[in-house]
Amino acid sequence: MTWLITGGAGYIGAHVARAMAEAGERVVVLDEMSSGVRERLPAGMALVQGSVSDREVVDRALGEHGVTGVVHLAAKKQVGESVAQPLHYYRENVHGLTVLLEAVVAAKVERFLFSSSAAVYGVPDVELIGEDAPAVPINPYGETKLAGEWLVRATGRAHGIATACLRYFNVAGAARPELADTGVFNIIPMFFDRITRGEAPRIFGADYPTPDGTCVRDYIHVADVAGAHLAVARRLAERTGAGDLTVNIGRGEGVSVRELADLVAEVTGHTMEPVVEPRRPGDAAKAVASVDRITEELGWTASLGVREMVESAWEGWCLRHPGAIAD
Numbered sequence: 001m002t003w004l005i006t007g008g009a010g011y012i013g014a015h016v017a018r019a020m021a022e023a024g025e026r027v028v029v030l031d032e033m034s035s036g037v038r039e040r041l042p043a044g045m046a047l048v049q050g051s052v053s054d055r056e057v058v059d060r061a062l063g064e065h066g067v068t069g070v071v072h073l074a075a076k077k078q079v080g081e082s083v084a085q086p087l088h089y090y091r092e093n094v095h096g097l098t099v100l101l102e103a104v105v106a107a108k109v110e111r112f113l114f115s116s117s118a119a120v121y122g123v124p125d126v127e128l129i130g131e132d133a134p135a136v137p138i139n140p141y142g143e144t145k146l147a148g149e150w151l152v153r154a155t156g157r158a159h160g161i162a163t164a165c166l167r168y169f170n171v172a173g174a175a176r177p178e179l180a181d182t183g184v185f186n187i188i189p190m191f192f193d194r195i196t197r198g199e200a201p202r203i204f205g206a207d208y209p210t211p212d213g214t215c216v217r218d219y220i221h222v223a224d225v226a227g228a229h230l231a232v233a234r235r236l237a238e239r240t241g242a243g244d245l246t247v248n249i250g251r252g253e254g255v256s257v258r259e260l261a262d263l264v265a266e267v268t269g270h271t272m273e274p275v276v277e278p279r280r281p282g283d284a285a286k287a288v289a290s291v292d293r294i295t296e297e298l299g300w301t302a303s304l305g306v307r308e309m310v311e312s313a314w315e316g317w318c319l320r321h322p323g324a325i326a327d
Contacts, residue, residue: 001068004071016071019175052100055102059107067107070100070104071113071229072112072113079119101151113163114149117141120135122138123283123287129288165245169219174223175223178319180313181313191260192317199272202275203261203276205278205279206276216256218253218255218287224304248291248293
């Protein structure tokens with residue numbers, strides 16, 4: 001197998017590319033480099049610079065490298081931005097996927113793994129969110145991921161492609177400091193950014209129906225996310241003909257925002273009391289994955305905990321912000 005990983009120079013993508021290559025899979029990366037970093041990739045790994053929306057570039061990458069499977073991670077993924085720019089998100093995430101799938105069908109590639117999101121579920125009022133829970137996204141980002149799943153499965157059925165959709169929960173941490181998230185959009189780097197600037201971390205809402213009043217989330221280490229991709233890719237490689245698999249990628253354990261803030265303070269040495277601000281629209285009180293399906297189907301479970309996520313993310317943050325360490 002030779003796998004094309006779109007968005008493979010990004011935060012999650014580089015972890016996936018490295019994990020698959022280190023496990024002996026042949027990997028080539030396609031990335032437009034708007035948020036990708038070449039240095040995240042191992043020396044010698046093939047990198048094609050370009051967009052999945054550019055059919056000529058995709059055709060060339062599939063053909064020149066003899067690609068037999070695709071792992072599609074390239075996408076826009078900021079919820080707030082998707083609300084402000086829905087047309088941009090549909091163009092990038094749905095149109096881009098359409099162009100990629102057209103090229104996959106033309107090249108007779110028979111395995112396709114799609115990076116989806118727990119955002120497809122919306123705000124279900126259940127203890128653990130299983131894959132059969134209603135998918136009712138509440139923002140354009142989640143809508144584009146759900147539409148992407150529909151498109152991937154329909155294309156697989158129509159053209160004999162084995163497909164999988166991986167619904168990530170809250171990804172955090174780093175396998176090594178240089179691979180850490182460079183954005184400040186997720187909660188852990190948002191905490192780091194505030195404390196580095198001498199400002200108290202922010203908690204949005206402390207009056208939810210949870211044990212400490214703050215939202216509860218399922219956090220998953222990015223190295224475990226990469227391991228899940230490898231396990232699913234190898235399952236797809238075993239298949240012949242169409243067939244689809246949809247699985248949650250999480251730990252099945254909830255951590256509150258208050259608990260996470262306390263752990264960040266412990267790890268970083270910055271002990272400012274968080275400030276509580278009003279709830280953000282659309283935040284569910286609790287969103288924790290049921291991970292029974294991926295365990296039963298593949299024997300896969302996450303192995304790293306929240307402390308490892310925070311510690312590894314902090315190492316990566318300090319690599320880029322040398323003055324962040326508390327006196």
